Amino acid sequence: MTTTALVYRTGRDPLGPVHDLLASPALRELVEMFDGDWPTRGGPRERLASLKAFSQVWDLRKGGSRLAIAADDGTLPTDRILALAEQLGMVEPAPVTGGHFDWVLVLGGLASSCRSRAEYAASLLGQGAFTADEVCFLGSFRALLEGERDDAREFAPDAGQEVYMLEALADAEFPSTAPWSTTVDGDPEKAPRRAQLRGERPGKPGVRLYAARSSDLSRNANTADTYRQFARDVRLDARRVLLVTTHIYAPYQHMDAVRVLGLPFHCEVETVGTPPHLSRQVFGAPRYLQELRSTILSAHALVVACEAEE
Template sequence: MRIGEEAPGTAAALPTGATGTDAERITAGIRSWVGSAPLRDLVGHFGGDWPDGDVAAVLAGLDDFSARHWDFRGGRERPDAREPAFDPATAGLVLATAAALGMVRPAEPAQPGYAHLVVLGGLAHACQRRVAYAAHLLRAGIRITGEVAVLGSFRPLSEVEHRDLAAAGVPPCDTEVAALDAAVRREFRVTAPAEDDGHDAAHPHHSWASRTYRPVGGPPVRVLAAPSGDPARRRAHTADTQRFWAGHVRLRAGDPVLMVTAPIYVPFQHCDALRTLAVPYGCVIETVGVDPALPDLAGLPEPTLTPGRYLQEIRSAIRSLRALHTALG
């Protein structure tokens, strides 16, 4: 069996590391996910030949293929991506592949407790759901010995995001981190931070902020806005926010860290966290997606996920896996 090829019906499993820095185990996980039968079938359906060679060559080939066939953003923000038109058979195959790759159904946390709970930012409506889900997990009995970290940036909100927040009854917010902060105040029933620090550089790519709230009877909740790692070219992205948080908290080898995002983003954001947190610090990463069916999330806006959105995020996962594999050296 060639590298990158799995037996038909093999479930796609995301890479993990026994101690966060187990390069061999992480590489095996990369090979398993990227070589899974559903992904191979999807590439074939879109007219692609499976790349030959080792894991690095397969990842490079899939990165190139997905850029040509599944990139509907073209450098734009996610809400501005075009939506392709697919026939019913193609749409069904895309959705089935996304489910097989762990991008559709939410999974509950596997452990009763963690060192830290990290909530990843995103579009304004996602910020509300993810923070609400984090609060739900704590009420459900998940133990956190360190802190809850809510990670975002000073990315300005779009008009669509403003309308989504207004429809959900959220007070007006100008930036992603403001939307996260509003959700933290509401869900954790806090009014003012115990610590407030930051730097206003008069530009969202350079500025940063850190606010720590101390809810009664629970772990501290830190809301961070990260600067961009490449401010001349782009805003802060997920990996920037994870690295920035790592600079504000003492991560120890073996620390279990639970990441919260949406199911569609679990593969790519999990692999970003392995690269930016597990590999350099030795912590252990588990990533789960919000369950939108929970009563605690009733009334919060939920976007419609389309075949085009899933293909775009399969591409994001491929690129994140490639960056992780490169980081392993």
């Protein structure tokens, strides 16, 4: 899985990444490293359900922000975990396959990650690695956390919420003299999880900006929520979409995109991660374990969605 491009094409097996994950010696070694039993019975759904339950041992967020994950304290076999994470495609992403994309989706998140993603998308376009009709920034009205405000001040000093941080990045990396046309539904200050925003600015490429409403008001909008808002806004059938994210999140965000965008709308989905040297973050072993759990959860959700379509 180390250098395989994350690409879903209509007519291909959407569970390809799931089969790769379950066949990975690296995943099995990590499970057994933490005294887990490798599941051998049942199909992908049953095996992933077992891994999903086991992976709670890697849930270091406990419902909180990724910023709350403690740094590596030296008690973990860090070098081996990082080597296995690389085998699982979470460290060095494959390059974009190229060609023309109808939409490039720059995924939201913490400030430093968003900045690197926006810069990487602009760099790839500027280098001619691909062409695109529109670049879309996907986020929410999530309030910026204290731990990311210093990063955000460097490029969005007035932004208090994720979507306005993304707007500043869109203006910086895809500049235009054209004004934004923006509509807001709901009250972003009093009920940010119920609110949503849609913005559009003409150009070559055109730029869109989204803040998604959460499908679960106990949390902020997640990646799948932002995919759904984007899909409701465009004619997505049989189109080609590129996701730009951070390398550590690419496997799970790709499977979420296959489930939410690729399967129902019959579109091609490709996901590319920012290379580590451009990511402005050095991820330790705890972060890789956390996002491996995210990958298992997304793989299980994708299998369930595929079975529902049969």
